[in-house]
Amino acid sequence: MKICVAVHGVDDGGIWEAAEVDLLDAQIMTIDRPATMLDERRIRRARNRVMAARRALTNRTGAVQSGGAA
Known part of the structure; x- marks a missing residue:
C-alpha cells in the first residue's frame, strides 16, 4: 500500500x-x-533517498536564488 505525501x-x-x-x-x-x-x-x-532528495531540492532552490542584484 502506497501513501501519497x-x-x-x-x-x-x-x-x-x-x-x-x-x-x-x-x-x-x-x-x-x-x-x-x-x-x-x-x-x-529509504532514509538516504529522502536526504538525497532534500539535498537536490535545496541545491536546485539555491541555484535559482543565487542570481543576486548588481
Whole structure:
C-alpha cells in the first residue's frame, strides 16, 4: 500500500514524495513486528533517498536564488 505525501507549494517532480513514501512504507512495516536486518537496510536506504532528495531540492532552490542584484 502506497501513501501519497505532498509538499505544498514545491514542484520537485515527485522526487521528494517518492522518497518520503518509501521511507514511510519501510517504517510502517516494522510497527507490528521487530525489525529484521532486511527491514533495517530498507529503512536506511529509504532514509538516504529522502536526504538525497532534500539535498537536490535545496541545491536546485539555491541555484535559482543565487542570481543576486548588481
